[in-house]
Amino acid sequence: MANLSSLAGGFAALADRNFAWYMAGNAISLAGFWVHKVAAGWLTWELTHSGTWLGLIAFADLFPTLIFAPIAGVVADRVDRRRIALVSQVFAMVQAFTLAALVITGLIDVWSLLALTLALGIIYSFNTSARLAMLPNIVERRHVSSAIALNASLFNVARFVGPVIAGWLIAGWGVGLAFLFNGFAFVAFIVTLLRTRQIRHEQGGRGQGGLLRQSTEGLRYASAHPGIGPMLVLLTAMAVGVKCVLELLPGFADAVFARGAPGLAQLTSAAGAGALVAALWLVMRTHAVGLTAITIASLGVGGASVLGFALFDAFLVGLAASFMIGVTITLSGTGTQTLMQNVVDGAMRGRVMSLYGVIYRGAPAVGALAMGGASEMIGLQAAVGGGAGVAGLAWLWLMRRRARTAAALELEPG
Numbered sequence: 576m577a578n579l580s581s582l583a584g585g586f587a588a589l590a591d592r593n594f595a596w597y598m599a600g601n602a603i604s605l606a607g608f609w610v611h612k613v614a615a616g617w618l619t620w621e622l623t624h625s626g627t628w629l630g631l632i633a634f635a636d637l638f639p640t641l642i643f644a645p646i647a648g649v650v651a652d653r654v655d656r657r658r659i660a661l662v663s664q665v666f667a668m669v670q671a672f673t674l675a676a677l678v679i680t681g682l683i684d685v686w687s688l689l690a691l692t693l694a695l696g697i698i699y700s701f702n703t704s705a706r707l708a709m710l711p712n713i714v715e716r717r718h719v720s721s722a723i724a725l726n727a728s729l730f731n732v733a734r735f736v737g738p739v740i741a742g743w744l745i746a747g748w749g750v751g752l753a754f755l756f757n758g759f760a761f762v763a764f765i766v767t768l769l770r771t772r773q774i775r776h777e778q779g780g781r782g783q784g785g786l787l788r789q790s791t792e793g794l795r796y797a798s799a800h801p802g803i804g805p806m807l808v809l810l811t812a813m814a815v816g817v818k819c820v821l822e823l824l825p826g827f828a829d830a831v832f833a834r835g836a837p838g839l840a841q842l843t844s845a846a847g848a849g850a851l852v853a854a855l856w857l858v859m860r861t862h863a864v865g866l867t868a869i870t871i872a873s874l875g876v877g878g879a880s881v882l883g884f885a886l887f888d889a890f891l892v893g894l895a896a897s898f899m900i901g902v903t904i905t906l907s908g909t910g911t912q913t914l915m916q917n918v919v920d921g922a923m924r925g926r927v928m929s930l931y932g933v934i935y936r937g938a939p940a941v942g943a944l945a946m947g948g949a950s951e952m953i954g955l956q957a958a959v960g961g962g963a964g965v966a967g968l969a970w971l972w973l974m975r976r977r978a979r980t981a982a983a984l985e986l987e988p989g
Contacts, residue, residue, distance in 0.1 A: 593713040593771050594722055598729060600767025604664075605730055607760025609737020610744065611671065613843055614753035615692065616825040617745060617836055618678070622685045626826045626955060630947020633822035635689050637940030639696035640703070640933050645790040647704035648929025652789070652922065656712065659705035661768050666698045668761035671754055678751035703936060707928040711916055712773040720863065723913045728854035734847030734901065742840030793926025802867075802918060802983030803927065805976055806911040809874055810934040812969030813907045816962035817877035817900060819942030820884060821846055824897070826947075826955050832890045845894045849901030857909050863917055867981035870910035871973045877903035878966025885960035908935060914984040 589595055619632045651659060674691050677683040714722045744753040797803045821843070828839035860866070880903060883896030912931060919927045942962060949958035973980070 589725065591714050591718065593774065594718075596767045596771045597710075597713060598725065600764035600771075601726070602729055602733065603760045604764035605733035606737045606740060607671075607757035609733050609843070609847070610741040610753050610760075611757040613738045613741035613840060614745060614750045614757075615688070616822070617741075617839060618683070618688060618750050619685065620825040620829060621750075622683075622688070624829075626823065626830075626947045626950035626958075628685060628947075629823055629826055630944040630950075632689060632692055633819070633943035633947070634940040635692040636696045636699075637936050637938075637943070639693060640700045640937035641940070643697055643700035644704055644929045644933040644937065645794070645926070647701040647932075648708075648793060648926035649789045650701070651704045651708045651925030651929065652793075653925075655773075656705045656709035656925070657768065657771065657773055659701055660709060661765065663698050663702035663705065664761055664765050664768065667695060667702065668758055668765065670695050670698065671758035671761060675751050675754035675758055678749070678754060699936065700932070703932040704925060704929040707912070707932060708925040709773065711924070712775055713771060715774070719916060720860075720913050721858065723916060724854065724858040724860070724909060728851065728858055730850075730854070732847075732851055734850050735844050736847070738840040738843035738847065742837055745836055790926065793923055794930065796920070796923050797927050797930050800918070800983065802980050803915050805973060805980045806870070806915055806984070807930060807934060808969060809870060809907060809973055810911055810931065811938050812966050813874055813877060813904065814934055814938035815942040816965035816969070817874075817881055818904050819939040819946060820881055820900060820959050820962060821897075821904075822939060822943040823946060823950070823955060823959065826950065827884065827893060831888050831955055832893055834890060838890065842893060842897045845897040846901035846904075849898035850905040851901075853902045853905035854909060857906070857913075863914060863985040865985075866910050866914055867984055868977060870907050870914070871970065871977055871980075873903040873906035873910070874966055874973065875970040877907070878963040878970065881959055881963040881966065885956050885963060888956070918984055918986055 589598065615632060615636075616629065619628050622628070647659075670691055674683075674688070677687055677691075710722055710726060711719045740756065741753050744750075744756060797807060824842045825839050828834050828836070828842055832838050832842075834841070877900060880896045880899035883892050883899075887893070887896075912928075915927060915931060916924075942965075946955075946958040946962065949961070
């Protein structure tokens with residue numbers, strides 16, 4: 576009965592009409608997002624058969640976040656966050672349809688793919704900052720933790736379902752139709768965003784100073800916070816040492832496991848299944864107490880999982896390691912976001928959550944590029960082994976600070 580009660584409490588945010596509309600459109604959009612991820616990775620491998628190019632395309636997708644997300648965070652603290660989300664979704668839709676047209680007509684090459692991926696990375700910089708900051712504004716305060724966990728659950732349902740759809744579309748009709756599917760997924764989310772309303776606004780106008788000064792102010796606030804600062808370190812280590820391994824799955828599927836596109840879909844779906852299990856478990860947690868220890872532990876387990884890819888070439892081991900990487904990415908990503916949203920000043924939310932977006936989306940670009948380049952010289956398995964070392968060192972650092980960090984983050988909402 577207690578478990579059923581916890582589960583019901585975890586889904587309570589869905590009673591809010593705005594959040595229900597948001598989740599409905601987001602479900603379709605996220606499925607399209609994961610279809611695109613698998614399709615772009617496989618198209619890159621088909622065009623180049625190069626680990627370096629896999630890393631470059633991942634870098635092009637994620638690196639713009641490092642440049643533009645801090646600016647986007649300031650904008651999200653100044654301008655209506657829903658409007659930013661809508662405009663960025665429209666631009667992303669245009670990118671998806673353009674990519675589909677190039678592939679279907681046979682005009683695509685790896686340089687066009689690189690340019691369009693860079694464009695999408697810039698678009699997502701603004702989209703991610705706005706949506707992360709907007710989420711607590713469309714639900715009652717007591718449901719914020721539930722909404723974050725449910726959103727993560729949806730993200731990871733899509734992580735499981737999207738690659739299955741992508742594998743089916745690519746095997747049956749080609750990679751172009753997968754990009755076309757993503758374009759129409761953006762259309763669906765745009766429609767539901769038009770019906771979503773924010774129940775409170777935290778924007779504080781222009782404030783003092785320009786974009787750079789306000790962005791720096793957000794960085795100082797986050798790094799000085801005794802809880803948020805360590806969480807950003809954890810996110811960085813997870814992104815560089817663990818999460819970026821997922822960007823190299825096309826190479827593992829083909830060169831290490833010899834399973835082709837179906838193997839890629841299975842590996843990605845395994846990560847999605849693990850992420851879904853973790854996200855549903857987090858939905859049942861209705862409080863922040865103990866969440867800091869969980870997020871720190873996830874980093875250590877994530878590093879150990881990466882060793883599975885580094886040490887073994889058996890496909891079943893790869894599936895198990897991918898599953899556990901999915902678990903730990905969700906525990907760390909959702910856990911840190913929940914804890915940070917729990918204590919951040921509302922007027923700083925856009926800037927602080929843009930830092931979250933910078934790390935969560937941008938930092939894996941550094942790891943993917945480094946591992947992809949190293950794989951050309953020492954092989955994929957040896958290259959990803961370094962990621963386990965990064966995760967392990969950061970885990971040791973955080974373990975020494977876990978009590979103080981938890982005290983700063985695990986506050987009950989007022």
